[in-house]
Amino acid sequence: MDGRPPGPISLSRYPVEPAWLGIPTFGKLPLCQTPDDLRAGEVDIAIGGAPWDGTNQDRGGAHLGPRAIRASHLASPPHSHRHHASRVSPFETLVVCDYGDAHVVVGDPALTFRNLQEFVREILSAGSLPIVLGGDHGITWPCATAVAEHYGRGELALIHLDSHADTAPDFQGNRYSHSSSIRHLIEEGAVRGEHVTQIGLRGYFPPPEIQDWMDEVGIRAHYMTEIEDRGLDAVISGALAAASSGPAHAYLTVDIDVADPSCAPGTGAPEPGGLTSRELLKAVRRVAAELGIVAMDIVEVNPAYDAGNGITARLAHYCVLEAITGTAMRKLGHGGEE
């Protein structure tokens, strides 16, 4: 592309610059556009977007999520970040880049989902860990499929932070719905039901027949009622202990609506009674540090409902930073916080 040698391109122009200056990649990180760029840069983690919202069932706009999450950083450049307790500096430990967006095709979910799968496959093939910014939760189907095919179908654990189980066979017949991604992954064999851990479920989903199916396939569902009783740290500890006896590789999918609407109003289907930001950020970091992840997505940020102040996009941005921090902690052997 452009005759340039492969490698990350810095869009920052000045050694020190305010956060709002310049063309906004994620956190002002260098941009890669091809797998060769990733390889040449020996990139550990590639952050890409999946700006897709073709299947919204409630309030539309999740396709505008990646751009909002990217622009929501506070400091620039981020290389001096350091986790306070462990004193791990993630950007010294890991090479991280922005990988741009996958090719979404409006009105054609089948083609878009093939593109998303290929997008993630490209990142994995270059040896990088993909972090995908949604888009609606439908994208987890193709993205996790790509990861499962890379590491072995049925050999991938799925840690799923969400207020909804997303295990409906379809929505009004639409299989690409954001309510169905986990169902398809299990039914197609990419992930086995007993390797799926769901945390934060609440509200009035799923209906009985779907909850029965979830029981049948062995999904480990941790409802908010359990979290209220036992505390999130205990639930996470138990979940990670259980997951650690499963597949060696784990995919983390975070639906931002797992957070309470007070913390994440900018989403399509807010469910009152969820996690605080404090709980969510720690949970993400712990999964990455204690269990380890090979891929991640964070979905359902909808800037149209973010109250003009972008707190939801920033929370999602921080979830990504915590996942990177946790990954760095794990690399350096600082896994556990409990």
Add this chain to the structure above:
Amino acid sequence: MDGRPPGPISLSRYPVEPAWLGIPTFGKLPLCQTPDDLRAGEVDIAIGGAPWDGTNQDRGGAHLGPRAIRASHLASPPHSHRHHASRVSPFETLVVCDYGDAHVVVGDPALTFRNLQEFVREILSAGSLPIVLGGDHGITWPCATAVAEHYGRGELALIHLDSHADTAPDFQGNRYSHSSSIRHLIEEGAVRGEHVTQIGLRGYFPPPEIQDWMDEVGIRAHYMTEIEDRGLDAVISGALAAASSGPAHAYLTVDIDVADPSCAPGTGAPEPGGLTSRELLKAVRRVAAELGIVAMDIVEVNPAYDAGNGITARLAHYCVLEAITGTAMRKLGHGGEE
């Protein structure tokens, strides 16, 4: 009306339809317009609106609450809802309908309050449990009066979740103020002071002379300072234990500003330092399941301040769903969560 036989009318037209489609009754439930409709439908719970805001003392707009709460549902129809822990399905257990709105007359609180009292009386006379969507908190005066007259004056317990005590004799001489409803109920004998349990009080109300009156009449006030010390579950348990030795019938009134402004910004008089959504939803469910209620209102939702994302209206909607769930749990004998 319209020559039609009595009974609920479904405004939903299709067996399965998205939540945002069609004319919005509460949760897309069938509509009843007369007591005969309620009787013909053997309706257990009738949800009606009291779109009244004639006495606002701070930021106006609570008269637009019922419409916002109704439209704030996520799924449609709601009949497959099931409570996760108890696996109770409220809409299989109970027949629920929307009863439309009471006749408010702008600028005439006396007439409006008579209309509200009659509106609730109609529902009770048909054998249904009324859930009233406010409107400002002034409406609790006529609504609870109607319930007290149905079950016996002085024989009604009042469970009051609120940041304010609403026990002022008037506001600048105005007796219809939203700050006075509880005072009137007690002074008129509809409810006895010692049967009133208030939970969540905070801020700088009430002033000393009113707090003294509250002590005199025996109101059991649980301030946030107590909740911070003991935890809400313990406070609720104690309150329900105490209440269970009182009258056989209880009225639940929820001022949405009992929730913290982070969870319920869309209200007229937000008081920092309140309940989380998680706490509020569980508290409502526990009151309905463990003590049992014969009527409920939820008030002070003000869409003009709901940040363009409607999280307050949705929280109020969910409070109603939790009250229905708790009522179903109680009917099926699944009362306690602690």
Add this chain to the structure above:
Amino acid sequence: MDGRPPGPISLSRYPVEPAWLGIPTFGKLPLCQTPDDLRAGEVDIAIGGAPWDGTNQDRGGAHLGPRAIRASHLASPPHSHRHHASRVSPFETLVVCDYGDAHVVVGDPALTFRNLQEFVREILSAGSLPIVLGGDHGITWPCATAVAEHYGRGELALIHLDSHADTAPDFQGNRYSHSSSIRHLIEEGAVRGEHVTQIGLRGYFPPPEIQDWMDEVGIRAHYMTEIEDRGLDAVISGALAAASSGPAHAYLTVDIDVADPSCAPGTGAPEPGGLTSRELLKAVRRVAAELGIVAMDIVEVNPAYDAGNGITARLAHYCVLEAITGTAMRKLGHGGEE
């Protein structure tokens, strides 16, 4: 349905009631749910919703338009409305009802568009004039097709107020795109190119090759540059004169983004430099009064971007009222304002 005799059902309960009270049909008009209801009520105009937004190319949310437009009325009931200049009272002259919403199926545009076509066909078959509230502009394809099939394919004039020509063959291959509806109507023969009059085009669409196609098929396009030079009244007069020599029946489609973003910010693709509210309302009334219409739609209202004050939804609501007023003026012989 419900065993009731056919006919419109009033959801208003009281002789006089504030606008915000009760279940919001359009302008608190009676509700019809079947063609038999329309026939029994001898309904002249039926207002229905098409809450569809599956093909958004910019900012999503047009599926929430019908509900916002319906609730945006000021007075209730509207029967005493009277046009100031002509002193025509539209609701005395015409029977108008709300016909609910068509069945949209998320993620299935083909089925949805068949449902929309059938929805409009039902209204026409009952002898009523359909006014459809969008939804994105894709809906004009099935809606106008139904009207063309009723009055004769190729025998329908199309008056199209919009900032965009909507004559792209597809968007990224998606034929159901809101950019393509006019193209399909012409290519499928429902409407002939020379019977299409477009008013208000501006911005950077269409690209040359599409503009060439428009010229070929004979579309009469009136760009804002012409309106700025000649004034809208002159352009409308000329357009109506030209149209009056065409087919006997006309379909009016109004994309709310024909108005300037200052007047209609709540839309997906606002184009600066458009009509004022004053111009738009008069234009709609003149088309209905001077040319006459047999069907109408108004599309692309997106409440998520309506600045928390709903001025776009209200403008759309008024466009509908002006179309009804113009239709009444025409029925009574008060056609011309120029």
Add this chain to the structure above:
Amino acid sequence: MDGRPPGPISLSRYPVEPAWLGIPTFGKLPLCQTPDDLRAGEVDIAIGGAPWDGTNQDRGGAHLGPRAIRASHLASPPHSHRHHASRVSPFETLVVCDYGDAHVVVGDPALTFRNLQEFVREILSAGSLPIVLGGDHGITWPCATAVAEHYGRGELALIHLDSHADTAPDFQGNRYSHSSSIRHLIEEGAVRGEHVTQIGLRGYFPPPEIQDWMDEVGIRAHYMTEIEDRGLDAVISGALAAASSGPAHAYLTVDIDVADPSCAPGTGAPEPGGLTSRELLKAVRRVAAELGIVAMDIVEVNPAYDAGNGITARLAHYCVLEAITGTAMRKLGHGGEE
């Protein structure tokens, strides 16, 4: 009060200070609290607030208008303002102060309206010209009554810029409604119908029977349809010419909703199709300069719907500045702009 000598108090502390600094009186003008203060300061114009919204029929919040209008100034202090064309400097020509707010009593319109009448009477008795910031349009009844009693009942012209005629006898029986103020002034004899000039009426009010009454009492109503045809300048010229043959003293009442919702979204009952800001500001200045006014109010600013940017409050603020400018122009003999 406070033992201080009578006279205006400056709340500005520094010779030059940014607009947003300090306690916000209107435009940072000195504050008067008593008629003696006005007399001691030889105040020409006193700007006071009527923060009343007890009778809202649509979206509530006009009681928060005065505070928003006051704080909406750009420069400070304003004394160097100069009108560009005439080069008149109003604050050199006239002594202007803020007079604080009248005593509104929530829920007691009768007492509030007596207080408002007394508030205006006080200002007039001190020889100052009152400009009242509403509040809802109901306040014009007591305010204009006070002026009529000062200058002679039936001897006051009323220039009324509004989208609504406000000539209903009541709203649902409520005589204090913002829809009735003009009716009461005429029926009580404070102002004679033929001395009332209304400019900007549109929408679907008034209904026929009220319009007939308006014709009977001789109100000169200029609808937007006339303004669209003739232009506002011509309509104003005609109206002022007609008014100049009437009473020697004129009261100007401006409902901010006379402006189009694009210019004034922050109001309770926005009516599409109104005046531009450009038209409105010039109209106000012309009335003050060419006809002359002895009192003014500006009403129905509702900050809750002002889109977070306050353009409606600022427009109202500027209407006041233009009225002051016009008054200064008239004092200096620069009356006419046409």
Add this chain to the structure above:
Amino acid sequence: MDGRPPGPISLSRYPVEPAWLGIPTFGKLPLCQTPDDLRAGEVDIAIGGAPWDGTNQDRGGAHLGPRAIRASHLASPPHSHRHHASRVSPFETLVVCDYGDAHVVVGDPALTFRNLQEFVREILSAGSLPIVLGGDHGITWPCATAVAEHYGRGELALIHLDSHADTAPDFQGNRYSHSSSIRHLIEEGAVRGEHVTQIGLRGYFPPPEIQDWMDEVGIRAHYMTEIEDRGLDAVISGALAAASSGPAHAYLTVDIDVADPSCAPGTGAPEPGGLTSRELLKAVRRVAAELGIVAMDIVEVNPAYDAGNGITARLAHYCVLEAITGTAMRKLGHGGEE
């Protein structure tokens, strides 16, 4: 000024008046404009504004904070406030006034900071306790310097509630940055490092070299990770115990972004994962009651991002009220809550 005798001036005009009425000083408290006013009124606490935002690094607008905080009160007058648990009435115990704003000079931080220092010095010289409403956090440098010079340089404890340490030497070379105030206080000797207690730090600041400096100078930093583990009450108790062995006088600085963005979205640099409102209000009260304070500031309220509902400004307002309450409790000997 104005020839009036010194003393507080009441801007409230009526014995009882709604909160939104009149010219908004803080909580409608009387206004003082000079040290003589403070002395004449024997004022215990003077609340002044520092509307400064010349050094913003993220989202601008903190200079509009004082006005928003002042206007955010609920009740008026506040004199009957009483703390629920201790039943202390702060406004009976202490004389409190509004002292207006310091003179900020846009674009001239050096002059502005001198003015701010003088502003605080004036208050202290009159024997009053200053509470300063920011403004960005840069203002703490001059304000705390003034206090240190009053009580002795190096003899002042600093309790700092914030998500950021504000210990950078500069931002891009700018020493007046809101990221540097604590650094300058320490480096200039106004406050000694070991007398600084920071509570609530989180996010990705400070970078390692700054954190090392903080360790060197002995700052006691309590990160959110500690608060999550131990609970805020325990952390506060420990911090107050440690501080009580230090200097006799303490300055409390509260950056509103110490609260979680759900509770305080209206700020320039929101950091997810912070304190709840409940925690913050209690922490402020405990510091004032148990340790005692001689000055306070509260900074970084930015109304432009406050979601149209002002919950951040109200939270800041309540922080001030809690500080006053705590001070009254301490005066009356009701210090401890734990």
Add this chain to the structure above:
Amino acid sequence: MDGRPPGPISLSRYPVEPAWLGIPTFGKLPLCQTPDDLRAGEVDIAIGGAPWDGTNQDRGGAHLGPRAIRASHLASPPHSHRHHASRVSPFETLVVCDYGDAHVVVGDPALTFRNLQEFVREILSAGSLPIVLGGDHGITWPCATAVAEHYGRGELALIHLDSHADTAPDFQGNRYSHSSSIRHLIEEGAVRGEHVTQIGLRGYFPPPEIQDWMDEVGIRAHYMTEIEDRGLDAVISGALAAASSGPAHAYLTVDIDVADPSCAPGTGAPEPGGLTSRELLKAVRRVAAELGIVAMDIVEVNPAYDAGNGITARLAHYCVLEAITGTAMRKLGHGGEE
């Protein structure tokens, strides 16, 4: 940089892609980072950002303007744009790129302004026409200085569309104020007073002494009062005729607040009574086409006040597109529209 050969880099990855996809340069145009890139790409027009807001006098946030303007495009890629009337395709006629942002240094206006001047100089030295996205209006001082030094000091015409004259010597002593840029350009000799044409002035600026200075130095000021009388087209025609007898090179500076607040609410100092979007877009195009420009800036877009719908940013984006279109028209000999 990065070892790549010089030239524009495309950040778009797919031949056709939705507008919201990928890293947002202006209109998804290729990015240049050095003068060599500009030269290698033979770039005609380079669009760069000046994200500076260090001197705000009213509502802060203009430093966030460039990012908002960039992201506000509708279509992608823009190369098929064609002007409707002239059928000129600007992106076929001209090579246009994004040049990133100049280096702003928070709190150091002197250094920032030197950087801005150098930034523009770089673009000019590469033979490209600079279009600078502000930032506050202070940036015109260094930007136009760079252009004047390139084409000859005193040999540059300035066309200035604005509601404010920006001819104050300083604001509270601050020479970098956005109110002073035109003053400095004239006083320093970069531009001569008689070569400055101001269009759209209104409100209460400038005060008499500044207006007198403007008269003295020969500025040709066209106030809104003139535009209201004569129409904007006539004023523009006259202004361009006059300017065409002046210097051969012209700089166009557009303060977005020249538009009415209804069209451009997202700005720091909105002045009611301004240009419509229709007028502004045509005026910009006419200046570029009929007079010709060698540089442009567009300033004072403030996303914090853009009502959550971004209409101001989009209007600014379109102003840039119209300037490019006009430049292309001029290149092809299609200069005049009147």
